[in-house]
Amino acid sequence: MSEIAVGPPDALRSDARRNRERLVEAAGELLALGGIDVSVAEIAARAGVGKGTVFRHYAAKDDLVADVVCAVLERLLAQGRELQMSLTGTDALREFVAEAIQLQANDRAFCEVVAGASVDNVRVSRAIEDFNVLVRDLTNTAVKAGDIRPDVTGADISLLISGIYQTAAPRAATQPELWRRYFVLFWDGLLPVHASPLPVPPAVGVDQF
Amino acid sequence: MSEIAVGPPDALRSDARRNRERLVEAAGELLALGGIDVSVAEIAARAGVGKGTVFRHYAAKDDLVADVVCAVLERLLAQGRELQMSLTGTDALREFVAEAIQLQANDRAFCEVVAGASVDNVRVSRAIEDFNVLVRDLTNTAVKAGDIRPDVTGADISLLISGIYQTAAPRAATQPELWRRYFVLFWDGLLPVHASPLPVPPAVGVDQF
DNA sequence: TCCTAACCTGACCATTCGGTCCGTTTAAGG
DNA sequence: CCTTAAACGGACCGAATGGTCAGGTTAGGA
Numbered sequence: 458m459s460e461i462a463v464g465p466p467d468a469l470r471s472d473a474r475r476n477r478e479r480l481v482e483a484a485g486e487l488l489a490l491g492g493i494d495v496s497v498a499e500i501a502a503r504a505g506v507g508k509g510t511v512f513r514h515y516a517a518k519d520d521l522v523a524d525v526v527c528a529v530l531e532r533l534l535a536q537g538r539e540l541q542m543s544l545t546g547t548d549a550l551r552e553f554v555a556e557a558i559q560l561q562a563n564d565r566a567f568c569e570v571v572a573g574a575s576v577d578n579v580r581v582s583r584a585i586e587d588f589n590v591l592v593r594d595l596t597n598t599a600v601k602a603g604d605i606r607p608d609v610t611g612a613d614i615s616l617l618i619s620g621i622y623q624t625a626a627p628r629a630a631t632q633p634e635l636w637r638r639y640f641v642l643f644w645d646g647l648l649p650v651h652a653s654p655l656p657v658p659p660a661v662g663v664d665q666f
Numbered sequence: 667m668s669e670i671a672v673g674p675p676d677a678l679r680s681d682a683r684r685n686r687e688r689l690v691e692a693a694g695e696l697l698a699l700g701g702i703d704v705s706v707a708e709i710a711a712r713a714g715v716g717k718g719t720v721f722r723h724y725a726a727k728d729d730l731v732a733d734v735v736c737a738v739l740e741r742l743l744a745q746g747r748e749l750q751m752s753l754t755g756t757d758a759l760r761e762f763v764a765e766a767i768q769l770q771a772n773d774r775a776f777c778e779v780v781a782g783a784s785v786d787n788v789r790v791s792r793a794i795e796d797f798n799v800l801v802r803d804l805t806n807t808a809v810k811a812g813d814i815r816p817d818v819t820g821a822d823i824s825l826l827i828s829g830i831y832q833t834a835a836p837r838a839a840t841q842p843e844l845w846r847r848y849f850v851l852f853w854d855g856l857l858p859v860h861a862s863p864l865p866v867p868p869a870v871g872v873d874q875f
Numbered sequence: 876t877c878c879t880a881a882c883c884t885g886a887c888c889a890t891t892c893g894g895t896c897c898g899t900t901t902a903a904g905g
Numbered sequence: 906c907c908t909t910a911a912a913c914g915g916a917c918c919g920a921a922t923g924g925t926c927a928g929g930t931t932a933g934g935a
Contacts, residue, residue: 470902470911496892507914512894573836613847620833620848624825627782638822639829646855679881679932705922716884721924 477514479504485525488566493522493574522566523578529567530584533560537591547604550595551644554618558636561622562629571619589615617643686723688713694734697775702731702783731775732787738776739793742769746800756813759804760853763827767845770831771838780828798824826852 469477483504487495497518501508515521536556540549561568570576570585593611600607621643625636678686692713696704706727710717724730745765749758770777779785779794802820809816830852834845 472902473912476913497894498892501914508893509895509914510912513912518893572832609851613851616833616836617848617851619836620829623781623832624829627825627828639826642818642822642826642855643852644855646851646853681932682882685883706924707922717923718884718925719882722882727923 473514476504476506476510480506480511480514480521481524481528484521485528488522488525489564492565493569493576497521517577519577522576523581526567526570526576527580527584529560529564530570530581530588533557534584534587534591537595541591541595541598546602547599550599550605550614553592553595554614554621555637555640557618558622558640561619562633562636568619568622568626572623573619592618682723685713685715685719689715689720689723689730690733690737693730694737697731697734698773701774702778702785706730726786728786731785732790735776735779735785736789736793738769738773739779739790739797742766743793743796743800746804750800750804750807755811756808759808759814759823762801762804763823763830764846764849766827767831767849770828771842771845777828777831777835781832782828801827 480500484500487500487503491499497511498508500521501511511518511521515524533556537553540552540556543549544552557571561571570581589611592615596605596609596611596614599605600609621639622636624639625632628635689709693709696709696712700708706720707717709730710720720727720730724733742765746762749761749765752758753761766780770780779790798820801824805814805818805820805823808814809818830848831845833848834841837844
């Protein structure tokens, strides 16, 4: 058959593709450094592109942000699934949590999204859901292995991943590794050795972290 | 002597004083509910006052915010000093930390300031300094009593007061008491029973939390 | 009652931001 | 080349916000 009208969906002109790549790269750098509130104008300028071009490639700013943040999140998820295979018991969970917190330290936009900043985009919501599922699985495994107090849930860990970093965040500029301190401090509290009964039921809801 | 020209510094006209009170009250409510980003226009409207009146009483928005936040902070400090008198060992510290976190749950502006939001006002910086000093004293007492692992400092606790609430914050709307869960979880990790060595030196700096 | 300084008000200003639009440029097939 | 649809760019728009100011209002002493 001759080629039907439907055509290839991603037939971008060469300059368009190049600009899009530059855009994503620039956005990645600026968002990591300055967080979700960097202006579209800044990103466009850094990409060496007009502001109008941004909106030719993305219907709204949040869609560009989503592209960047989702890429980061998916890379993290891939790492997490590898850890899930290669490590046992609580080790996979602990390593993954550390990975996720480290990432927040390196990427302010990711950090904000993880902390609940609203990005109006379906892909982001879905990626976060996947994240929560992975955390839940890792947590359940660790609990079943008896390495983690049984009254802690995946939802708790999801929140703590963000919270531990937030704890150290005010000092991030001068002590970028401070989060490790609170990571250990918190982890000690998870051990089944003592386990005071936890008040209030576990966190619920998977809509955001 | 007849009254000298220097005059009383706070001789506000009756309407001015009344408006100022209304302003502080309205700001208190709105800031607690909506955080630091509520607009001056909103506050003025709620106080039943023109926007210009706000800037007659405060040179900048941050000065109004400072007035409100400082009042909250100073009330908390007073409570803390009472606890310091009435309770022993780690009890005073634990109760004060709980008080401070509860306050964040009830007042979003306070919460943001505690988490490091910049309010360009000297009084706020000073109040935060006082706060840090109190926390340090309470912590030192608890450590000396042997109730708290000795490698934890007041600066750590200051950060954790904010961090514990931040952990639960994404769920605050539906589970306002969730922070208690992470409070206990974290407190368990402070007990000297296990005490894995903490990596990275303690938090430093008292400029913000 | 009258006068005036203190006070109040809301229209106005400057800035910033996301997003639109249209005249211009350019890739790339024929 | 030449044509044309795709892509570009930046002036422009509307909304929001902190802050200003000229002109009207009022408290309160004389």
